[in-house]
Amino acid sequence: xxxxxxxxxxxxxxxxxxxxxxxxxxxxxxxxxxxxxxxxxxxxxxxxxxxxxxxxxxxxxxxxxxxxxxxxxxxxxxxxxxxxxxxxxxxxxxxxxxxxxxxxxxxxxxxxxxxxxxxxxxxxxxxxxxxxxxxxxxxxxxxxxxxxxxxxxxxxxxxxxxxxxxxxxxxxxxxxxxxxxxxxxxxxxxxxxxxxxxxxxxxxxxxxxxxxxxxxxxxxxxxxxxxxxxxx
Ligand code: FPP
Numbered sequence: 001x002x003x004x005x006x007x008x009x010x011x012x013x014x015x016x017x018x019x020x021x022x023x024x025x026x027x028x029x030x031x032x033x034x035x036x037x038x039x040x041x042x043x044x045x046x047x048x049x050x051x052x053x054x055x056x057x058x059x060x061x062x063x064x065x066x067x068x069x070x071x072x073x074x075x076x077x078x079x080x081x082x083x084x085x086x087x088x089x090x091x092x093x094x095x096x097x098x099x100x101x102x103x104x105x106x107x108x109x110x111x112x113x114x115x116x117x118x119x120x121x122x123x124x125x126x127x128x129x130x131x132x133x134x135x136x137x138x139x140x141x142x143x144x145x146x147x148x149x150x151x152x153x154x155x156x157x158x159x160x161x162x163x164x165x166x167x168x169x170x171x172x173x174x175x176x177x178x179x180x181x182x183x184x185x186x187x188x189x190x191x192x193x194x195x196x197x198x199x200x201x202x203x204x205x206x207x208x209x210x211x212x213x214x215x216x217x218x219x220x221x222x223x224x225x226x227x228x229x230x231x232x
Contacts, residue, residue: 008223011176013057020182020206033077038208040085049212051130065139086116097129103168104138140192177222181207
C-alpha cells in the first residue's frame with residue numbers, strides 16, 4: 001500500500017459515537033431529554049455538512065443494544081424523538097440527495113417507528129450523495145452473531161467477503177475516521193469489525209455543542225495522519 005495515497009484524502013466513511021447529551025443538559029440545570037433534543041439538532045447540522053463537503057458515509061450511534069437499560073421514560077422519549085426526527089427529515093434527505101439507511105435490529109421498535117425507518121430507506125434508496133446510516137438498537141457483538149447465523153443459514157463458506165455480506169453494513173466501506181465526543185475513550189460495542197483500521201479521535205466536547213468547525217479540524221488532522229494499514 002502506498003502510504004501517501006491516503007494523505008489529504010477526505011475520509012469516505014466517518015462514524016460518530018454521539019456522547020454527552022445528558023451531561024450537557026445536567027451542567028445547565030436542564031433535563032437530560034433537552035440534551036437529546038439539542039443532540040438531534042447537531043445530527044442535522046453534521047449530516048448536512050458531511051453531504052456538502054463530499055463525505056460518502058456518515059454512521060451515527062443513535063441507540064445501542066445496551067441503551068434499553070436506561071429509565072423507561074428516557075427510552076420512550078428517545079423513541080419519540082427518533083420518529084419525529086425521521087418524519088421531519090424525509091423531505092430534507094430528498095431535497096439534498098441524501099440516502100438514509102438503518103443498521104441494527106429494529107424489530108424491537110414500535111411498528112410505527114419500524115415503518116418510518118423502512119419508508120425513509122425506500123424513499124431515499126436512489127440518492128447518490130451522502131448515505132446517513134443510523135445505528136438503531138445496534139450492538140456490534142449482536143450484529144456479528146446475527147451475521148454468523150446468516151452465514152450458516154445460507155450454507156456459505158466462512159470467508160471475509162461472505163461474512164461482510166452478512167453484516168448490517170454490507171456494501172458500506174470500512175470506517176476511515178471514528179469520532180467520540182464527551183471525553184470518554186472506549187468503543188462501546190460500536191462497529192468493532194468495521195473500525196479495524198479506523199483513525200480514532202476522542203474529543204471532550206459534548207455532542208450538543210459539537211460543531212462543523214470542530215469536525216473540519218478533525219478531518220484536517222486525519223488528513224495529516226499516515227495510514228499504513230499494517231504496512232511500513
Ligand atoms: C449519548 O449521550 C447519546 C445517546 C445514547 C443517544 C443519542 C441520541 C441523539 C444524539 C439524539 C437523537 C438522535 C437522532 C438521530 C435524532 P448520553 O445521553 O449517554 O449522555 P451522557 O453520557 O452525558 O449521559
